[in-house]
Structures are given as structure tokens and as C-alpha cells.
Amino acid sequence: MGDDYEGVYFTQLCDVIESPQAPDVALYSNVLWHLHQSEFVPVLNSDKNRVQDALDFRARYIDDDVTPVGIFELMVSLAARIESDTMGGTSDRNRTVDWFWGMLASLGLLNMTNDVYDERDVDRILRIFLGRKYARNGRGGLFVISDDSVDLREEEIWYQAAYYLNEVLRSEGVLEP
Secondary structure (H helix, E strand, O other): OOHHHHHHHHHHHHHHOOOOOOOOHHHHHHHHHHHHHOEOOOOOHHHHHHHHHHHHHHOOOOOOOOOOOEHHHHHHHHHHHHHHHHHOOOOOOOOHHHHHHHHHHHHOOOOOOHHHOOHHHHHHHHHHHHOOOOOOOOOOOOOOOOOOOOOHHHOOHHHHHHHHHHHHHHHOOOOOO
């Protein structure tokens, strides 16, 4: 993917997670670009499905099925899929931005604005995420849950999302406790 082409796609991904109710994307451009440039390499075979989801999402914007999937792209596509396939109809607004920023917080990157951006710290956090060395409740991964009977490090990302969303729906009164 050429630099101009890649920059346009990065901007399109940023547009997906922009909202007046969300943090200002411009304040996070360094960490988001870092995530964009960092390849997602699945540890669990079943997480290859998330790579395919990201490639399918990418096809909406650009014609490129060769460039490796970046972590930012994976997170944006996952947030969009959660909203469209799983959560559609449970809220009167599109919460794609909420799902994305929640994942950024779970990774421990929500405070990594441009003024405090530290490339080495982001690399360290991404090594923990990609190596599945985060906490069993998901802190340091994409989703954090309170159910201590589940070790999210052993679950594929889609199931991690499902555990997390069940807790969200219970807290909103949509599901019985």
C-alpha cells in the first residue's frame, strides 16, 4: 500500500471512530498511527477470523487484500462488527466509537495522547497484547470483564467480546443478571 493510499485509508478509519461523544481523534494521532503500522499477528488460529473481518472491512474503502492487517484496523473493524452484528437495536445510537475507545482503554492506551506519546511504551503494551500476556480478566487486551471464572487469554477475540458485551447488556438491564 503506497504512503498516500495508506494515509487516506488511515483517515477513513479515524472517521469511523470520530464522534462528539468520543475523545478527539486528533489528540491521539500518534498512538493511532502506531497501531495502524503495527501488524496484528493472531496467536490463536480462530483469531484469523478477525483478520478476515478486517480485510472485509477494508474492502469497503480500498482494494487491497495483500497488506497485513494492522491493530488499529482490526480494532475499528471489530468495533463496527460488534455494533452491526451483535448490538444493533439495543441502543438508539451507533456505539461503534464506544466499543473502539473502550478497547483502547482496556489496552492501557487511553491516556497516550500526543503530548505524552511514548513509542517504547506503546511497543511494550502491544507486545503484551499480541503475546496474550495481559491479565486473565482482559486488562491489557481488548476487553475487560469482571467474571473471574473466565481467563480471557485463552479465549478468541470474538468470545472475549461476547463476554464483555454480556456484562454491558446486563448492566443496561437488557439481559437478566
